[in-house]
């Protein structure tokens with residue numbers, strides 16, 4: 001499992017293996033404490049994690065928002081659950 005999280009320093013989305021405790025942000029060099037980070041989504045595959053990270057960045061850029069709302073986060077999780085069930 002991989003966790004989609006966000007850097008507390010520069011707010012860039014990234015992902016880590018769920019057993020990893022620390023992640024060095026490739027963008028700003030901040031050490032992210034994974035246990036204290038907000039987990040946006042848990043996914044099975046790092047390729048899916050990469051794609052979710054790209055989608056989140058794109059979404060916030062497009063909507064000019066700083067973060068996802070509670071509803072957006074719920075809808076993201078539902079979409080992912082649906083996608084899993086569809087067996088894609």
Ligand SMILES: [Zn+2]
Pocket residue numbers: 007008009010011012025026027028029030
């Ligand atoms: Zn950063």
